Amino acid sequence: MTKAIMIQGTGSNVGKSMIVAGLLRAAARRGLRVRPFKPQNMSNNAAVTEDGGEIGRAQALQARAAGVAPHTDMNPVLLKPQSSTGAQVVVHGQVIGQQEAHEFGRSKASLMPTVLHAFHRLAEDCDLIVVEGAGSPAETNLRAGDIANMGFARAAGVPVILMGDIDRGGVIAQIVGTRAVLEPADNALIRGFAVNKFRGDRSLFDAGRDDIAQRTGWPCLGVVPWFDAAHRLPAEDVMDLPARARSGGQGCVIAVPQLPRIANFDDLDPLSAEPGVDLRMISPGTPLPAEADLVLLVGSKSTIADLDAFRAEGWDIDLAAHIRRGGHVLGLCGGYQMLGQTITDPMGIEGPAGKVAGLGHLNVETTMAPQKHLSQKTGVHLASGTALTGYEIHIGETTGPDCARAWLTFDDLPEGATSASGGVQGCYMHGIFSSDAFRRAYLSTLGVTSSLDFESGVEETLDALADHVEAYMDVDLFLSLAAEVEAGERRALQPNV
Structure with a gap:
């Protein structure tokens, strides 16, 4: 029976994509047939799939972590920004047109059946789907018709782990504040939280971790230190570009x-x-x-x-x-x-x-x-x-x-x-x-004289990422919180998701 669980973040660039890749590799090493899924992505860093479409680069990396070829079902809706207010809209790997942000906001709910069909096709041939959200569910102005975060989670009946980013500061407020602004039915799907990108002595955050748990009622699945080798894996977000450079190096x-x-x-x-x-x-x-x-x-x-x-x-x-x-x-x-x-x-x-x-x-x-x-x-x-x-x-x-x-x-x-x-x-x-x-x-x-084996380095880094996630997250608890996905199609017919 296929199960699924979703990682949502308190904001963009909290490390969702990287943690999902690590969890997928860790689960695959345990013998599970796993697949990544991101209902809606926004990125100009895309990958071409074997079925002749394009998906977000992060989902292609996650597919590699899972040990499978990337497929358009793994990212059925991709937005590729072309201006400050408009984007190219890609559905099932193919361009369907360009839309301004306000136009997409009005029409995105119509894509929910497309998203759910892709999700259920993936579920036909795996044991576990690890879903990645986009941005933050706390963006209440975007909640109506949402297909990327809680809208999808409720439609598909997928439980959620909320991830915060301590490196940018205010992580207690990030997580507790998200719970405060979500409606009760959305909060009911959250099964726990995790904190990412910690630097220094993790024990110094024990009281903060416990405070979040007390205020939310959610268990903590881990406080994950900064993964130093992240720059060795393909980045999806333009915010990560400075880390691609080796400025000040030799040669x-x-x-x-x-x-x-x-x-x-x-x-x-x-x-x-x-x-x-x-x-x-x-x-x-x-x-x-x-x-x-x-x-x-x-x-x-x-x-x-x-x-x-x-x-x-x-x-x-x-x-x-x-x-x-x-x-x-x-x-x-x-x-x-x-x-x-x-x-x-x-x-x-x-x-x-x-x-x-x-x-x-x-x-x-x-x-x-x-x-x-x-x-x-x-x-x-x-x-x-x-x-x-x-x-x-x-x-x-x-x-x-x-x-x-x-x-x-x-x-x-x-x-x-x-x-x-x-x-x-x-x-x-x-x-x-x-x-x-x-x-x-x-x-x-x-x-330049080179002896670098780049692809082997990517594989080694994915294994190191899985080791990192296993060391600092309760992967057993994470897997136990996943839910069967059969109710997804029935839930998709319910209003107000």
């Missing part, structure tokens, strides 16, 4: 401009793990470093808007100077599009219809089109002959003379473009630096 300097709609920045993880790479996230207001060996432009959810932001920072001038000095440039996906001569958006997919000038360092042109390319691929780095894997997740077609100097092939087709000088390259493929042989070959052209 080859790779500069990455941090643009407002930066996407699929897990491309940076293998580079940040390299001892011989000094990876620097360049914040707005900071020039591109003159000593950079490589300027890397990563993906963007809104290429044209991010191109405007790039110019507003004066980074276009810095980039031109970098190229004149003989520096290398690599653009991935949206970054590749920016490096070309023009970007045309005739249908207004990213904003007002029109045509804008690119940075002009590749002799290619991009035309935006509604069809989104989503696929996993295998390929070859032509210069070294090394094999690699990657995935594409983009709109737009790029053509031009520099495409005749493709530097990769994927599925036996040429991919990417290279400038006449050879110093500027771009391609649409994400995830290529996870392939050790290719990464070593590419970095060798920048003077």
Whole structure:
């Protein structure tokens, strides 16, 4: 009989995704068939699934922790921010349109059947589903029609563990305050709490832990110390980007401009793990470093808007100077599009219809089109002959003379473009630096000798995370609190969930 339990947080970035991954790996090591599930996610860091869709990167990592391939059922609703108030809406891995926040707020309840169907399909072939909430259930202004937190929990009949973040301060108020603002029927589903990201002597918080338990009536499942190796795992939230960097390190300097709609920045993880790479996230207001060996432009959810932001920072001038000095440039996906001569958006997919000038360092042109390319691929780095894997997740077609100097092939087709000088390259493929042989070959052209086995490192870190969770959380109690999920479809028919 399949059971399920949900981790909800007192706010965003409290470490829900990481703890869920650790719990899934711990449960899988106990012989349970486990699956991750997140009803609604908001992230521009997405992964492509084997069934040809996209889900949040965190759910792909959680699937890996569970020992299974990622599937669109694990994250049926994904919101990908395109502006300060609007997002692309992805349902079952496919784009269904763009909506402003107020529009989505009115329509989100209609997605509950879709969410529940995905949840119950997962339940057909596993012993346990560990569900992750989004943001906080204490956002009472978002409770009506909620599908991400208590709305889902009540519809599916899934018990909840509430997690607070002590690192940001006020964790007692976070947890006790959440209980105070929730309606009784929502509170009735909470079975316990946990505290995450503790630093220092945990015994100093014993009285605080007991105070929370007394005020809420909930048992504490653990006070979890900060997991120092978290930066070795793919991040989902742009708030985690500074931890990707190794600024101040030794070796080859790779500069990455941090643009407002930066996407699929897990491309940076293998580079940040390299001892011989000094990876620097360049914040707005900071020039591109003159000593950079490589300027890397990563993906963007809104290429044209991010191109405007790039110019507003004066980074276009810095980039031109970098190229004149003989520096290398690599653009991935949206970054590749920016490096070309023009970007045309005739249908207004990213904003007002029109045509804008690119940075002009590749002799290619991009035309935006509604069809989104989503696929996993295998390929070859032509210069070294090394094999690699990657995935594409983009709109737009790029053509031009520099495409005749493709530097990769994927599925036996040429991919990417290279400038006449050879110093500027771009391609649409994400995830290529996870392939050790290719990464070593590419970095060798920048003077870096690498022996890093990145994928093995991810597995070792997931095991270490599971050990960490086992040491500081009562996993036996957590598993015992999970509930059977058959009542979910009946509850979905009830009003006011």
